[in-house]
Amino acid sequence: MTTTGELKKLKIIAYSDPQFNNPISDIKEFITLMNPEKYTFHYKIAQDTTQAPGTSSPAPRFAAIAPEELELDFVFDRTGVIAGKETTKNGVIEDIEHFRKVILDYNGTEHKPNYLKIAWGSLLFKGSLTDMTIEYKLFRPDGTPIRAIAKGKFKGVVEDELRAKQQNNQSPDLTHTRIVKAGDTLPLMSFRIYGDSKYYLEVARVNKLINFRKLQIGQKIFFPPLQKQQ
Incomplete structure (x- = not known):
């Protein structure tokens, strides 16, 4: 960088x-x-700590x-x-x-x-x-x-x-953006966003990454909505 x-x-x-x-x-x-x-x-x-009827303490x-x-x-x-x-x-x-x-x-x-x-x-x-x-x-x-x-x-x-989209985890219009930090890898960043690292190849394709194993600190990565990965 x-x-x-x-x-x-x-x-x-x-x-x-x-x-x-x-x-x-x-x-x-x-x-x-x-x-x-x-x-x-x-x-x-x-x-929300509202206590349900019949319970001893709120979850x-x-x-x-x-x-x-x-x-x-x-x-x-x-x-x-x-x-x-x-x-x-x-x-x-x-x-x-x-x-x-x-x-x-x-x-x-x-x-x-x-x-x-x-x-x-x-x-x-x-x-x-x-x-x-x-x-x-x-x-x-x-x-x-x-x-x-x-x-x-x-x-x-x-x-x-935008707030409505953020509170709807399945929104097709919301794209996540992350800045690469020291120690980040594309599979790790994909896991943080999607809860599964298997989408990293699709993320690499969307971002047109030729060598996704060598991310640069400060680089901006776009993570498209999960439902578009399926």
């Missing part, structure tokens, strides 16, 4: 609709000052897969030590106001904060803010903040049509 080595900054774009078709034109995208050292995903499985049953959640930290700095972010009269106040306008502003059409697309490298997250704290770390003698860290939590958004 080849990389250009070009520095790309994490950016957040605000949208007015959950289909992410309409970026909000009067809000400039937010580009982070420093790329995050890490980001964290949380996944939850909702279970947890799968109910749904909750939307994924993302945690990110953002650094704001106007101390003058970072190139391109010189000191200003108001310190980091204007930077944080722009940040708040993108991720926290109330969307009058949807009656909720903006829908957000967060992009950086292989990270592409669509969702909205659920929680944010801002810690001001450094000040001028007059109290103007010149360094701050914002901690944001975001909940993923899945369009209604």
Whole structure:
């Protein structure tokens, strides 16, 4: 896998609709000052613990897969030590106001904060803010903040049509996509998707893989619906 080595900054774009078709034109995208050292995903499985009549205890049953959640930290700095972010009269106040306008502003059409697309490298997250704290770390003698860290939590958004397909395991329209990681093989990845590794040859054919034994880390593999394998 080849990389250009070009520095790309994490950016957040605000949208007015959950289909992410309409970026909000009067809000400039937010580009982070420093790329995050890490980001964290949380996944939850909702279970139905309703107790059946005549039983002593409920047996947890799968109910749904909750939307994924993302945690990110953002650094704001106007101390003058970072190139391109010189000191200003108001310190980091204007930077944080722009940040708040993108991720926290109330969307009058949807009656909720903006829908957000967060992009950086292989990270592409669509969702909205659920929680944010801002810690001001450094000040001028007059109290103007010149360094701050914002901690944001975001909940993923899945369009209604796609959610319905995801909850229907036999949907002919849903295709899984996976990124190859270290140690992955096509039979192993097929087993994870289908519960059986025997479909790996069909997956290789769909992806036009000449040598499926030499997958590249970072390579994108498409897994068509199981019923099309039969």
